[in-house]
């Protein structure tokens with residue numbers, strides 16, 4: 001390298017540094033995704049130890065999006081991002097997530113029970129004028145105090161995590177535009193999915209550690225990870241500062257945010273189609289994810305493994321997690337291997353490890369470990385599909401295929417799985433296959449949707465564009481966990497009555513719901529997303545949006 005090219009080299013021109021920056025951002029998102037779903041695999045324990053029924057659980061989970069949607073926090077987050085820049089917003093989002101998480105943790109601790117704070121929450125927040133009338137209050141009369149306070153923490157965390165999401169997206173565009181942008185976004189999402197799988201495995205383990213159930217241990221684990229996420233963002237802060245010093249750029253100063261920028265985003269039909277498709281698709285995935293473990297518990301018969309069996313030990317949990325890392329690492333590495341034999345070898349290793357992972361999940365007879373395979377497939381293939389979008393394009397077609405697979409999976413869960421309840425092996429096999437196909441769908445849509453946004457709006461307003469899409473998406477993410485909880489209670493009236501009258505225990509009730517109605521509702525969202533996908537293909541052709549074109553011109 002001669003001295004002139006050294007002078008023009010910036011941090012982002014070095015592939016190693018660029019990918020290291022991605023690692024910091026992605027690891028922070030990995031930690032936040034763990035926290036986001038930390039209570040999902042222990043819904044049954046929340047019911048049996050804290051008295052959260054489906055409505056309380058759904059309301060508390062839905063609160064994550066409350067401030068973002070109804071107080072328009074996400075829109076402000078977009079403005080902060082475009083005004084203050086990526087690095088400031090990254091650190092701010094890390095701090096906000098941590099504050100919310102600590103509150104959430106305290107709410108589910110033993111110390112909260114019987115405290116003055118618990119009494120206060122029991123006596124207050126039972127009626128929120130305006131919000132109650134509109135049916136959008138994140139609290140209701142009779143909601144357990146711990147669920148109310150946890151909801152307060154979770155809504156603060158929700159502001160931080162969504163702010164982090166748009167910030168990381170803009171950060172990736174800043175460091176990777178014109179390079180491997182979709183692969184980088186796919187890799188970031190892959191690590192986030194690994195976070196969800198990690199949480200599915202470790203959250204129940206921490207809650208049941210030492211044979212004593214304490215749900216707050218799981219949340220504490222998430223809080224520690226969020227501290228690490230904040231450190232990652234701080235490290236990113238300094239690297240990003242150095243990049244700006246090298247390039248002499250300061251996007252936020254050169255291109256200050258103007259409210260009129262929002263107008264130019266909103267007048268784009270392509271933007272609207274992508275935003276609507278996003279809300280429909282994600283509403284059928286993330287809210288489902290919060291109930292999926294419980295849905296499996298209700299639709300499959302799990303035989304408790306004897307406490308002295310090898311399959312009941314925490315060692316198995318750790319081994320299974322290591323196997324999961326092999327699946328993820330081998331599939332991920334296959335993207336970067338130039339030799340076909342090496343690539344295929346890595347994919348075979350990933351496939352074999354995946355089968356072992358599934359077998360272990362079956363032997364452990366727990367719904368959490370069966371569902372843990374869902375994000376795992378996405379870990380492996382999201383980067384592969386991102387790479388495909390970078391080099392071959394076809395993003396709009398991938399959105400259509402992803403929606404089709406989504407419909408197929410929710411209908412299988414709704415009608416085929418309950419029919420196989422008596423078949424111990426058949427039920428699990430169908431559950432695994434359907435979860436894997438859903439995982440493929442969950443790779444196709446995100447890998448193609450997010451890298452398409454920079455094609456729809458001007459580069460200088462990308463932060464606001466992501467914020468607006470996230471805001472629209474958050475309306476669905478707020479509504480659907482709540483709706484699923486309500487639909488579950490409404491379509492299981494006998495179970496709810498038996499529980500109230502003490503005919504069945506909370507433990508029995510927790511695993512006896514009929515999930516058909518909520519699943520059909522989610523399949524309908526898939527149908528609407530599919531229709532929008534076709535419309536988007538037509539609009540893309542007519543307006544030449546370039547959604548089917550590759551990101552990298554070769």
Ligand SMILES: NCCCC[C@H](NC(=O)[C@@H](N)CCCCN)C(=O)O
Nearest residue numbers: 036165169185189286446450470477
């Ligand atoms: N760089 C891509 C960022 C988007 C990833 C996307 N996340 C979201 O859409 C979040 N708004 C959702 C947060 C979930 C709330 N429970 C993803 O595919 O994960």
